[in-house]
Amino acid sequence: MRSRTTFVRALRQCLESFQGQSARASAGAHAGQVAKGSAQTAARAVEIDTQAFPWKTVGLAAAGATLMAPTSQSACAPATEAPATSAPIDLSHAGMEVPKSQRTVVFVLGGPGSGKGTQCAKLVEEFGLVHLSAGDLLRAHMKSGTPDGQMVADMIKDGKIVPSHVTISLLDKAMADSGRKAFLIDGFPRNEENRAAFEKQTQIQPAFILFFDCPEKEMEKRLLGRNEGRSDDNIDTIRKRFKVFLESSMPVINHYKEQGKLRSITADRPQDTIYTEVRKLFQEISV
Numbered sequence: 652m653r654s655r656t657t658f659v660r661a662l663r664q665c666l667e668s669f670q671g672q673s674a675r676a677s678a679g680a681h682a683g684q685v686a687k688g689s690a691q692t693a694a695r696a697v698e699i700d701t702q703a704f705p706w707k708t709v710g711l712a713a714a715g716a717t718l719m720a721p722t723s724q725s726a727c728a729p730a731t732e733a734p735a736t737s738a739p740i741d742l743s744h745a746g747m748e749v750p751k752s753q754r755t756v757v758f759v760l761g762g763p764g765s766g767k768g769t770q771c772a773k774l775v776e777e778f779g780l781v782h783l784s785a786g787d788l789l790r791a792h793m794k795s796g797t798p799d800g801q802m803v804a805d806m807i808k809d810g811k812i813v814p815s816h817v818t819i820s821l822l823d824k825a826m827a828d829s830g831r832k833a834f835l836i837d838g839f840p841r842n843e844e845n846r847a848a849f850e851k852q853t854q855i856q857p858a859f860i861l862f863f864d865c866p867e868k869e870m871e872k873r874l875l876g877r878n879e880g881r882s883d884d885n886i887d888t889i890r891k892r893f894k895v896f897l898e899s900s901m902p903v904i905n906h907y908k909e910q911g912k913l914r915s916i917t918a919d920r921p922q923d924t925i926y927t928e929v930r931k932l933f934q935e936i937s938v
């Protein structure tokens with residue numbers, strides 16, 4: 652008789668297969684939406700531990716998604732081997748981590764307000780990628796109540812870049828917890844230290860860099876109109892963020908340009924016009 656762990660593995664394989672086939676339109680990143688649609692034809696709910704997923708989007712596992720376990724004969728898990736209990740099963744610790752060597756990463760860079768998050772949400776919907784926003788992870792961390800969290804809050808309010816080890820730990824954990832393979836990492840690396848530390852710690856080289864090139868005036872207008880209650884969307888901090896972007900982030904972008912990895916998109920255009928160009932880059936690679 653198979654153990655509960657084996658069942659969980661089988662279930663995870665089933666979910667992976669489901670994600671690959673029909674869950675391409677899995678989630679809207681900024682909205683934190685989750686496609687529940689066809690999965691709900693199955694009979695029994697398995698609650699995902701949403702505490703393990705504090706970032707914007709983790710495909711089906713985002714924002715309290717309810718995944719369904721099969722109860723009748725299926726290719727995923729034979730009914731005879733499913734446990735009889737309907738108690739929630741936490742899949743986040745089921746040992747399903749994807750080896751780091753199999754991860755595909757695209758860095759999404761651009762000035763503050765250039766539209767990175769907006770375009771990532773569209774890519775998540777179409778391609779089922781996992782969107783990890785470094786800024787969002789840090790904002791969640793700053794609410795943790797720890798001294799570290801307070802340090803992050805102070806730095807963000809001042810438009811500064813948080814030490815790499817903090818951001819990389821959050822990104823690495825988010826990738827591992829997702830159990831997924833393909834990631835859009837938004838707003839990282841922000842400086843040379845971020846870049847070098849990420850490469851050293853994860854051994855991951857990005858497939859390419861999606862860069863949104865936007866004039867400051869347009870970014871400033873967007874940030875001042877964003878209205879999401881962010882502590883850094885005020886004119887003083889915005890100016891500091893622009894300065895940090897030019898001084899610290901542009902060298903990283905130039906580094907990738909020299910490597911031939913930069914895919915530059917003119918970002919002061921309507922969202923859908925931009926996305927028409929962006930999506931072509933992802934159709935060209937297998938993610």
Ligand SMILES: Nc1ncnc2c1ncn2[C@@H]1O[C@H](COP(=O)(O)OP(=O)(O)OP(=O)(O)O)[C@@H](O)[C@H]1O
Pocket residue numbers: 761762763764765766767768769770786838873874876877918919920921922925
């Ligand atoms: N092409 C566009 N035209 C006009 N407004 C846009 C466009 N793309 C995004 N916006 C708006 O601009 C604001 C900033 O966009 P978004 O949050 O996607 O930028 P970002 O690069 O992720 O910013 P940050 O780095 O500060 O997190 C949002 O209010 C968004 O709705």
Ligand SMILES: Nc1ccn([C@H]2C[C@H](O)[C@@H](COP(=O)(O)O)O2)c(=O)n1
Pocket residue numbers: 763764785786787789806807810811812813814818837838839840841845883892
């Ligand atoms: N790699 C990063 C990413 C973000 N931060 C901090 C500093 C930024 O001003 C802030 C907001 O990020 P955004 O949401 O605009 O991408 O978060 C950082 O220190 N390091």
